[in-house]
Amino acid sequence: MKFVCSSLTLSFLLFAFVTNLSPSFTYNNGFPILNTAFEPIHPYGSYYIIPTFFGVRSGRLKLEKTGDSKCPVTILEEDFNNTHYLPVKFTKLVDTEFDEIVTGTPIEIEFTRNKPDCVESTKWLIFIDNVINKFCVGIGGPENYPGMQIVNGTFNIQRYGSSYNFVFCVDGSSSFCSDIGFYNNGEGGGRLILTDQKISAFVFSETYSYDDGIIRSVA
């Protein structure tokens, strides 16, 4: 009966989620996204995603095992740790006139270092954790989420005050989108989840070295 249970939970969650979605016209698309050195971000760059709170930068993103998982596929936002950053690259999913990635551009986000052996891909995805009933950001593929659903869609970046936040839009619909925020589940860092509350603000620090976790471009 496990299947019945989880598919009921799923329908409920999808319903709750869809009613929470914002039409994309509430987002401001097409604005430049600047790194911490005030240069536009682009698909050829490597970046650290740094949490920021009222302009104060602190913390990092990390990968951890959560629930029963044997594989560190859940992305957590950890406060007060400014070491062991994981660089990402952004890949545009649509052709645009300029190389720069602007607000609203559909992108893939991929960690480019420390890939766990138990995943095929370090691209970000959304999975429904039916234990905590949240849409969470993780990596990997369906094989890493037994008994859970992956939601197909794309990420984009929006402005959030003087920093930025991530948004996820359900596949095939540019109008069903949700902000990504912070959910403390007592796991040594907050989950990144789809929510319209406690939105997680970030800045992007371009890395000029691929082999260490030191930030070189923080102004």
Ligand SMILES: *[C@@H]1O[C@H](CO)[C@@H](O)[C@H](O)[C@H]1NC(C)=O
């Ligand atoms: C930061 O993370 C590293 C590696 O995960 C860990 O060894 C270290 O103790 C952490 N530092 C703090 C201040 O939590």
Ligand SMILES: *[C@@H]1O[C@H](CO)[C@@H](O)[C@H](O)[C@H]1NC(C)=O
């Ligand atoms: C999500 O995408 C995968 C691969 O493209 C596809 O096999 C799957 O059916 C899709 N899932 C849903 C719920 O649309």
